[in-house]
Amino acid sequence: MSLPGLLAEGLFLSPLTEAAQDPADADIAALAERLQVTARRRLGRSLAIRHVDAGSCNGCELEIHALSNAFYDLERFGLRFVASPRHADVLMVTGPVTLNMREALERTWAATPGPKWVVSVGGCALDGGLFAGGYACAGGVGAVAPVDLHIPGCPPSPAAMLTGLLTLMQAAER
Amino acid sequence: MTAGLGIAGRREAHGGPWPALRVDERTWRGVSLRLAADDLSLLALWGDSGSVRMVVMGEAGDAAMLVLPCPDGRYPSVGAVHPPAIRLERALFDLHGLVAEGAVDTRPWLDHGRWAQRHPLGRASPSAGPAPYAFLAAEGESLHQIPVGPVHAGIIEPGHFRFTASGETVVRLEERLGYVHRGVEGLIAGAPIERAARLAARVSGDSTVAYAIAFARAVEAALGMEAPPRAAWLRALMAELERLANHLGDIGAICNDASFSLMHAHTGVLREGVLRAADRAFGHRLMMDVVVPGGVAVDASDASIRNLGDLATAIRTRVAMLTDVYDDTASLQDRTVSTGFAAPELVARFAAGGFVGRASGRDFDVRRAFAYPPYDRLAFEVPVRSDGDVNARVWIRLDEVNASLSLIEQILTGLPSGAVLTPLSDRSGEGSALVEGFRGDVLAWVRIAGGLVQHAHLRDPSWFQWPLLEACIEGSIVADFPLCNKSFNCSYAGVDL
Numbered sequence: 001m002s003l004p005g006l007l008a009e010g011l012f013l014s015p016l017t018e019a020a021q022d023p024a025d026a027d028i029a030a031l032a033e034r035l036q037v038t039a040r041r042r043l044g045r046s047l048a049i050r051h052v053d054a055g056s057c058n059g060c061e062l063e064i065h066a067l068s069n070a071f072y073d074l075e076r077f078g079l080r081f082v083a084s085p086r087h088a089d090v091l092m093v094t095g096p097v098t099l100n101m102r103e104a105l106e107r108t109w110a111a112t113p114g115p116k117w118v119v120s121v122g123g124c125a126l127d128g129g130l131f132a133g134g135y136a137c138a139g140g141v142g143a144v145a146p147v148d149l150h151i152p153g154c155p156p157s158p159a160a161m162l163t164g165l166l167t168l169m170q171a172a173e174r
Numbered sequence: 175m176t177a178g179l180g181i182a183g184r185r186e187a188h189g190g191p192w193p194a195l196r197v198d199e200r201t202w203r204g205v206s207l208r209l210a211a212d213d214l215s216l217l218a219l220w221g222d223s224g225s226v227r228m229v230v231m232g233e234a235g236d237a238a239m240l241v242l243p244c245p246d247g248r249y250p251s252v253g254a255v256h257p258p259a260i261r262l263e264r265a266l267f268d269l270h271g272l273v274a275e276g277a278v279d280t281r282p283w284l285d286h287g288r289w290a291q292r293h294p295l296g297r298a299s300p301s302a303g304p305a306p307y308a309f310l311a312a313e314g315e316s317l318h319q320i321p322v323g324p325v326h327a328g329i330i331e332p333g334h335f336r337f338t339a340s341g342e343t344v345v346r347l348e349e350r351l352g353y354v355h356r357g358v359e360g361l362i363a364g365a366p367i368e369r370a371a372r373l374a375a376r377v378s379g380d381s382t383v384a385y386a387i388a389f390a391r392a393v394e395a396a397l398g399m400e401a402p403p404r405a406a407w408l409r410a411l412m413a414e415l416e417r418l419a420n421h422l423g424d425i426g427a428i429c430n431d432a433s434f435s436l437m438h439a440h441t442g443v444l445r446e447g448v449l450r451a452a453d454r455a456f457g458h459r460l461m462m463d464v465v466v467p468g469g470v471a472v473d474a475s476d477a478s479i480r481n482l483g484d485l486a487t488a489i490r491t492r493v494a495m496l497t498d499v500y501d502d503t504a505s506l507q508d509r510t511v512s513t514g515f516a517a518p519e520l521v522a523r524f525a526a527g528g529f530v531g532r533a534s535g536r537d538f539d540v541r542r543a544f545a546y547p548p549y550d551r552l553a554f555e556v557p558v559r560s561d562g563d564v565n566a567r568v569w570i571r572l573d574e575v576n577a578s579l580s581l582i583e584q585i586l587t588g589l590p591s592g593a594v595l596t597p598l599s600d601r602s603g604e605g606s607a608l609v610e611g612f613r614g615d616v617l618a619w620v621r622i623a624g625g626l627v628q629h630a631h632l633r634d635p636s637w638f639q640w641p642l643l644e645a646c647i648e649g650s651i652v653a654d655f656p657l658c659n660k661s662f663n664c665s666y667a668g669v670d671l
Contacts, residue, residue, distance in 0.1 A: 002498055003499050003503060006436070006440070006495065006496075027193060030652070033654055043211065048479070051329045052332075053329075053330070053354070055356055057379035057382075057666050057667050058378060058380050058665070058666070059376070059382065059460055060379070060381055061329055062379065062423075064329050065329055065450075070439060070443050070446075071443070073445050078189070081328075084327075098354055098356055099289055100352055100354070100355055103288075104325050104332065128370060128371075129378060130373055131356045131358075131361060133361075134356065134360055134361045135290060135294045135357050136355050136356050136357030136360070137290060137357065154462065155379070155460070158249070
């Protein structure tokens with residue numbers, strides 16, 4: 001099948017995109033309180049996300065990439081990845097924070113204008129995970145920047161990441 | 175004495191696909207010269223407490239591990255005569271403090287001056303702190319530098335690329351890696367086998383199955399045991415699913431870097447199908463921690479086996495269609511053909527494996543050269559092309575997708591019944607293994623005593639591919655770099671450890 005055939009096929013098949021799991025109201029409320037966000041709407045209905053790999057094994061990155069596939073399609077929620085921290089609302093950080101990446105992460109965080117939130121993704125990002133206690137790692141994103149939300153998993157599934165980001169977006173709206 | 179390679183040394187107890195030979199400096203130097211003369215290929219070079227080791231290979235299937243004690247903390251540099259060893263020796267020095275005598279490049283590689291101590295795996299001493307990195311100079315008129323990274327624009331691992339450009343043309347590219355160094359080998363040293371296996375599985379997440387198989391087989395070789403047959407076949411099934419998922423993702427991503435996002439959208443769907451089927455069969459989308467020393471931790475049900483068979487059939491049809499799209503889109507071919515040429519002589523000298531090697535004429539695949547079960551019983555093609563450009567690296571992946579689909583079908587048909595896990599003995603020993611991951615050959619070596627891993631070395635195929643990326647971008651335009659880089663898709667975490 002050639003290109004026109006492939007495009008025509010797309011016109012007739014149903015979309016693959018799946019409904020996301022709605023975050024629980026309790027989770028949103030709890031996160032909103034933690035963020036101490038006022039009722040004033042600050043960001044509309046979107047989040048610009050800058051991803052930083054601070055020493056991940058690349059497993060988390062594979063699943064973050066999956067968020068852009070037809071099934072998860074994060075852009076339909078107003079979530080999008082941006083190339084510069086200066087365009088970002090959220091820093092999405094993976095990895096235990098190697099000492100060799102520490103300064104890069106600090107500078108990226110400093111370059112992100114407020115209001116900003118930090119999401120740590122994966123077991124390593126929480127506290128260093130399996131790499132904690134070694135000579136090469138700082139022991140999690142929290143050792144370098146204040147973390148607003150952690151998405152657990154090794155790696156977290158795209159569905160779990162999507163729910164986490166939606167929770168953040170809805171909490172930030174409040 | 176090794177009959178195949180003619181290297182003089184005292185054989186030491188060692189399990190795996192090659193013998194271990196304790197050698198003296200004279201023999202070490204002699205082998206280095208044979209590497210320089212392209213008589214032998216370098217598979218690995220690393221440090222242990224007080225010794226250095228290298229694995230060299232002659233004709234496929236014939237290899238040896240040389241062990242050279244370094245009581246004075248020095249050894250003759252292999253990199254001085256054979257460039258593929260340069261970065262390995264720099265990393266070795268950073269970790270162990272063993273000096274490569276005669277080395278031409280003594281800049282730190284993994285050590286960015288951020289650790290509390292230098293030489294953390296050797297005789298540690300206080301770190302002097304970070305110092306400016308001396309990038310190689312380029313001379314000429316109207317040259318400018320473009321520094322990229324470590325944080326990159328996309329969702330990708332961190333590393334630094336220092337371009338020297340004349341207008342849009344790249345005069346020189348130099349990589350500086352090490353940003354993702356987590357100290358894996360230091361964390362493995364002294365760890366129980368099970369914890370060491372989990373660390374090995376996370377050296378390079380997209381190759382977690384290949385690494386787990388390599389580590390498990392090295393442990394099994396050290397302990398003088400084999401995993402049960404059904405486990406070996408399930409391991410191969412997982413390895414082919416991993417290869418399939420990565421190749422599908424890469425093919426789309428390479429096209430995406432040429433702005434042809436349609437392919438990326440469609441291969442993304444196929445890749446997601448593989449991951450969901452893997453999750454259903456083995457309990458984890460990336461199949462992490464399923465392969466363990468002694469066998470596999472999860473046995474696939476008959477239903478999930480049938481599901482995988484259906485998946486393979488569906489993917490084959492879709493891939494045929496997408497292959498036609500790739501082949502018929504002239505504007506895409508215009509970007510990929512003759513871009514990023516990796517010269518066959520360089521590829522051969524660096525013993526670059528995987529699709530990088532096979533796209534530039536190097537006909538080497540561990541599943542055939544150092545066949546391990548069940549591949550010795552399976553029929554498969556190893557595609558080789560000689561064009562060496564981005565286009566060739568896409569075609570090799572397309573061919574390997576079809577080869578993996580065929581292997582998956584053979585495995586599903588021939589899967590034996592029986593146990594999937596054998597308990598590990600508490601013997602001591604040393605062992606090595608070589609496994610064909612999706613990027614190429616993954617090498618693992620372990621020394622075990624009393625249920626603990628005393629020391630392990632894990633060697634990613636990308637060590638011998640990253641330098642070729644520098645060579646292939648020379649003379650191209652800067653805008654072609656993402657395309658070339660993605661066509662190589664080297665691992666940052668794998669080489670940084």
